[in-house]
Amino acid sequence: MPDRRHLGFGGRAHHPDRGPHDGPGPDAVAVPREREIVRMRxxxxxxxxxxxxxxxxxxxxxxxxxxxxxxxxxxELAS
Structure with a gap:
């Protein structure tokens, strides 16, 4: 069976130093406006x-x- 320790909700990877429910880190694209801009582009x-x-x-x-x-x-990805 694959190692799923670093998979968050829905199988998305999360940082190993954060809990599975901590959400994105402070440097992640967490602001809805930023997410919308990334989606549009x-x-x-x-x-x-x-x-x-x-x-x-x-x-x-x-x-x-x-x-x-x-x-x-x-x-965020480089850390």
Whole structure:
């Protein structure tokens, strides 16, 4: 049987130093707005300009938000 100690709810991996119900770490994309931006960009394939229209910010701000979000994700995955 596979080792499932690091699987959280629904089989998703979680950090071994956290309990299974602790939720995402502080650096994870936990803010609903950030999750929505990631979904629109990488799941829906929307342009930054279109995302900006949907959430009421400029394309440049969407670019900055995505850079910040992906940086947080990278740091969380690297730890």
């Amino acid at each position: 990488f799941v829906e394939g929307m342009s930054q300009a279109r995302i900006g229209e949907c959430i009421g910010v400029s394309q440049m701000q969407v670019s900055r938000l995505l850079r910040s979000i992906t940086s947080k994700l990278y740091q």
